[in-house]
Amino acid sequence: MLGCWAVFFAAQSLSVSAQDVDVEGDALLDDLAALKQELRALRLELKPALMGRQLQNEAFSSSYFFAEVEDLKAQDKEIQSSLDTIWILCCCFVASLMHAGFAMLETGSCRARNASNLLLKNVMNMCVGTLGWWLFGWAFAFGELRGGFLGTTGFAGSDFLLANDKGISAGQSCADGSCVSRLVQCFFQWIFCTTCVTIVSGGVAERAKTGSYMWYSLLMTSIIYPCVVAWTWGGGWLSTFQGVGFTDFAGSMVVHMTGGIGALSGVIVLGPRKGRFEDPKAFEPHSLPLVVLGTLILWFGWLGFNAGSTLSLHSKDSAALAAQVAMNTVLAGSSGGLTVFLLRLVISRKYDVCGLCNGILAGLVSITAGCGNMTCSSAILACFIGGCVYQAFSMLLIKFQIDDPLDASSVHGACGFWGGLAAVLFDWGHSENHFHGSNGWNCKVSAGSGAGVCEEDLFGTALLAQLVCLLVIVAWVLACSMIVFIILSLLGQIRITQKTEETGVDEEQHVQTAYAI
Secondary structure: OHHHHHHHHHHHHHHHHHHHHHHHHHHHHHHHHHHHHHHHHHHHHHHHHHHHHHHHHHHHHHHHHHHHHHHHHHHHHHHHHHHHHHHHHHHHHHHOOHHHHHHHHHHHHOOHHHHHHHHHHHHHHHHHHHHHHHHHHHHHHHOOEEOOOEEOOOHHHOOOEEEEOOEEEEOEEEEOOEEEEHHHHHHHHHHHHHHHHHHHHHHOOOOEOHHHHHHHHHHHHHHHHHHHHHHOOOOOHHHHHHHOOOOOOOOHHHHHHHHHHHHHHHHHHHOOOOOOOOOHHHHOOOOHHHHHHHHHHHHHHHHHHHHHHHOOOOOHHHHHHHHHHHHHHHHHHHHHHHHHHHHHHHHHOOOOHHHHHHHHHHHHHHHHOOOOOOOHHHHHHHHHHHHHHHHHHHHHHHHOOOOOOOOHHHHHHHHHHHHHHHHHHOOOOHHHOOOOHHHOOOOOEOOOOOOOOEOOOOHHHHHHHHHHHHHHHHHHHHHHHHHHHHHHHHOOOOEOOHHHHHHOHHHHHOOOOOOOO
16 A cells, blocks of 8 residues: 555656656747847848958959959060060070171182271271161161151160169060060161171272271161161051052061162272273182181071061960071072072083072072061072072173172172062962961951951052062162262272272281281
């Protein structure tokens, strides 16, 4: 009986405990529900602030990204500009060796008794020509053009350096996403300018007074040549003539023909050396080693002369074009040299070393205008014709008893003219009825064509523009040079005396002679 009562009271006690737990559980659930409501209310209050913060973070990330992109673009442009500057400088250093080549070629091609005088004139050409180019030539050629004819700013290098808030910076010119300083541009163009006037030196060798010739050198580098450049490479009227403009990648017309016509002017006014056509043997080159050495140096320098005219090396296309130009330059010298060598062999039945060397130079001049828009096979053909042009013009001068000791007017004048025509006739766009000209890989596009569609049927227009450019340059240089030489001749200040010519300029006018004769 007692056991039953004990079980009954235990059951009652457990029932009361279960009820207490249920009450506490319900209270806890009520508390959790109230807390959930408070959290929901708090979330609604914080939601606008959280969304604003998220948008702010997104804006910051976006601006940071675009800033990074702009920085990378700026760095890329700086790298491109640096590569282009290094490329142009290296080509300048190579091309400047051409002056050593001209000095050796000219000295070896003439008589030993005038060797010191010829070396002096070649070095003086560089000195006087450099100052003339810096003082006036650069400004006339590449200054701010007025009327498309002549530059009017940049005299004495006044546009080389610019003042800014940090001090001094180099003046720049930008194209194709790359900027190079005007200093390096002037340096590169100096090579072309002084090369042009050195060509004239070879034509008037052994006859012209050194001092008077230096006046011509100054005028050529300061006015005559810079005007030609202003009309063409400087963006003047010939660069846009007929909507196509001229085609001269590295200077067959602008540099070599200009120098060749200047040489022809001097040759005509000065007349032949005494006894030149009565005793031709007495006027043969005195040093074939110097002739060959000069030719090989010129050929090497020509690689920098032509390939450097790409003016950039920051893309695969510009690098490929530089390689194409270099290959054409090597083939041109070979084709022209072999052509003249074989022609002379047929004519004289003997090997002619000087003919071979002049043929190499004739080929190089012939390819200089079109080296950036010709295939290799076209370059070989064009320079074969160039060799024939040189030989024909050289024989024509002899027939009319015009004495050009280095055949400068034949090599540079006649072949420069042919090179200008060849650049259009052998343009590699003809097969597609397109025209490339100095654009390299890219064809001339239709005006206003947003898609850059190649314009067709431009050959006739391009040839007409090229002929006009050639004739304008010939007329300008011939007129200016003839005026200068005639004035000097009338003043009795251009030709050395008969006594000096007979004994040699070295003996009469120089402290040192090249040889102990």
